[in-house]
Amino acid sequence: MIWKNEPKAELRARESEKKLKAARAMGSINGLLLILSLQFFVSNVYCLHRSQFNPSFLFGVGTSSYQIEGAYLEDNKGLSNWDVFSHIEGNIKDGSNGDIADDYYHRYLEDIELMTNLGVNSYRFSISWSRILPKGRFGDVNQAGITFYNKVINAILARGIEPFVTINHFDIPQELLDRYGAWLSVEIRKDYGHFAEVCFKAFGDRVKYWTTFNEPNSVTKLGYMIGSYPPGRCSQPFGNCTYGNSSLEPYIVGHNIILSHAMAVDIYRKYYKAKQGGNIGITIAAKWFEPLRNTTADILAAKRAMAFDQHWFLDPIFFGDYPSEMHQILGPNLPTFTSEDKYLLEAKLDFIGINQYTATYAQDCIHSSCEIDISDGNALVYTTADRNGQLIGTTTGLPGFCAVPWGIEKVVMHMKERYNNTPMYITENGYSQVSNSSMTAADFVSDIERVNFIHDYLTYLNSAIRKGANVRGYFAWTLIDNFEWAYGLTLRFGLHHVDFKTQDRTPRLSAKWYSNFLKGSKIAKGVGSELSSEY
Numbered sequence: 001m002i003w004k005n006e007p008k009a010e011l012r013a014r015e016s017e018k019k020l021k022a023a024r025a026m027g028s029i030n031g032l033l034l035i036l037s038l039q040f041f042v043s044n045v046y047c048l049h050r051s052q053f054n055p056s057f058l059f060g061v062g063t064s065s066y067q068i069e070g071a072y073l074e075d076n077k078g079l080s081n082w083d084v085f086s087h088i089e090g091n092i093k094d095g096s097n098g099d100i101a102d103d104y105y106h107r108y109l110e111d112i113e114l115m116t117n118l119g120v121n122s123y124r125f126s127i128s129w130s131r132i133l134p135k136g137r138f139g140d141v142n143q144a145g146i147t148f149y150n151k152v153i154n155a156i157l158a159r160g161i162e163p164f165v166t167i168n169h170f171d172i173p174q175e176l177l178d179r180y181g182a183w184l185s186v187e188i189r190k191d192y193g194h195f196a197e198v199c200f201k202a203f204g205d206r207v208k209y210w211t212t213f214n215e216p217n218s219v220t221k222l223g224y225m226i227g228s229y230p231p232g233r234c235s236q237p238f239g240n241c242t243y244g245n246s247s248l249e250p251y252i253v254g255h256n257i258i259l260s261h262a263m264a265v266d267i268y269r270k271y272y273k274a275k276q277g278g279n280i281g282i283t284i285a286a287k288w289f290e291p292l293r294n295t296t297a298d299i300l301a302a303k304r305a306m307a308f309d310q311h312w313f314l315d316p317i318f319f320g321d322y323p324s325e326m327h328q329i330l331g332p333n334l335p336t337f338t339s340e341d342k343y344l345l346e347a348k349l350d351f352i353g354i355n356q357y358t359a360t361y362a363q364d365c366i367h368s369s370c371e372i373d374i375s376d377g378n379a380l381v382y383t384t385a386d387r388n389g390q391l392i393g394t395t396t397g398l399p400g401f402c403a404v405p406w407g408i409e410k411v412v413m414h415m416k417e418r419y420n421n422t423p424m425y426i427t428e429n430g431y432s433q434v435s436n437s438s439m440t441a442a443d444f445v446s447d448i449e450r451v452n453f454i455h456d457y458l459t460y461l462n463s464a465i466r467k468g469a470n471v472r473g474y475f476a477w478t479l480i481d482n483f484e485w486a487y488g489l490t491l492r493f494g495l496h497h498v499d500f501k502t503q504d505r506t507p508r509l510s511a512k513w514y515s516n517f518l519k520g521s522k523i524a525k526g527v528g529s530e531l532s533s534e535y
């Protein structure tokens with residue numbers, strides 16, 4: 001049971017027990033009534049319940065454009081970097097691509113129906129840059145693209161669902177890569193600023209939550225350090241790529257993304273916020289790094305890993321410069337902010353978006369030699385899920401991504417402390433299953449592990465909130481199985497199963513569980529096998 005590890009709940013239990021004892025001592029009818037009401041109180045506290053979160057708390061689901069839309073050449077859409085990358089043999093595990101994906105471009109109303117049935121009050125989705133601006137700022141706005149997102153936004157609002165929009169979730173016009181190398185060039189800041197402004201202008205009357213970027217730390221690491229995402233650049237020993245420099249390019253790319261973010265926030269603040277009244281933030285992939293051993297070296301290693309993964313983007317936005325750990329190790333390979341840049345960065349943000357899936361142990365590789373982890377290579381740490389033969393959590397479909405529910409509380413409390421308790425939204429959290437041809441339809445929908453995953457993470461999230469963390473929303477990743485980037489169709493994260501041959505959607509147990517939870521049902525607890533019979 002999760003409660004064992006949950007100090008707040010334990011404390012409450014002890015307090016309640018004391019009160020019960022006191023009440024018994026009273027030996028009166030009043031005492032009996034007190035016992036009954038306390039029991040009711042205790043059972044409600046012990047069971048995860050919607051009412052433990054503020055009524056205005058956003059509970060939603062998330063998706064992203066390239067992963068679901070398909071229709072990759074329809075209505076004047078331009079090619080994106082992912083369209084091109086996924087068509088190159090060897091880049092996607094199963095040779096699939098997002099040409100059709102979930103065919104959401106044509107089926108969005110059906111999918112909005114699924115959201116409505118879940119009972120979510122918000123929906124996080126992204127806008128395909130190449131659908132709106134097929135050639136970036138070197139061409140016109142594609143009206144058909146604007147029309148599509150208008151239809152989505154209007155349909156969800158009509159059903160009482162708040163749009164929570166990611167301006168850029170990995171996919172960019174290929175034109176910008178071909179012309180000037182995309183994020184490696186300062187040119188992209190102008191393009192991004194233009195795109196963001198087109199979005200504010202077209203949708204900002206109805207969209208009150210914007211995030212500038214999804215996981216810039218994944219864009220830099222996967223695209224330019226390991227090379228498994230476009231443009232597939234890296235150098236040895238980080239990976240085998242034809243071009244790239246894993247110790248230099250990720251930081252140039254990161255720099256341009258940070259300043260693109262700042263430019264968009266600046267534009268929003270100056271010209272749109274007063275009239276439109278929305279909020280704007282950025283979403284970071286926020287893995288938790290736990291020291292492998294209780295030594296100063298490993299404690300510093302875990303901190304260094306956080307710096308090279310997350311403070312990398314948030315420190316410049318909050319404090320105007322990169323974390324000291326990055327300066328020390330990277331030296332001249334780390335770009336510097338000019339005074340103009342610093343001025344722009346003062347626009348900061350309104351909230352931090354946190355994508356939280358997993359935690360890992362970090363071991364120091366400065367003071368003792370060890371095998372350096374490629375995805376955090378320049379941080380000089382080794383990361384592992386294994387401590388003395390014991391895994392940090394339970395395995396999921398994504399290699400190296402264990403389910404570690406307590407990690408979400410650690411990350412949220414860390415962000416609370418470091419960034420002055422700025423409002424936070426959990427913009428992604430979810431569980432992956434490997435898709436396997438021998439699995440039956442029933443295997444696909446009885447996802448008890450996913451139910452337990454969401455239940456346990458929400459429990460620890462709630463614990464952080466009770467400790468004062470300013471968390472205002474949670475989005476389960478994801479509404480429907482989709483094109484999972486380099487993993488293609490081999491990993492399934494959906495609350496709904498998708499048959500990619502027929503495009504049929506089937507709610508999984510987790511969809512029913514989430515819906516019951518959102519509707520305030522009493523059975524919203526973690527499951528053993530006993531719960532499956534309730535559905």
Ligand SMILES: O=C(/C=C/c1ccc(O)cc1)O[C@@H]1O[C@H](CO)[C@@H](O)[C@H](O)[C@H]1O
Nearest residue numbers: 064214215218285355375428477484485
């Ligand atoms: O795409 C990633 C990150 C992947 C990764 C990182 C580090 C590794 O070592 C391996 C994969 O982030 C998010 O996680 C989700 C589920 O994957 C994606 O479907 C979302 O689109 C994305 O925002």
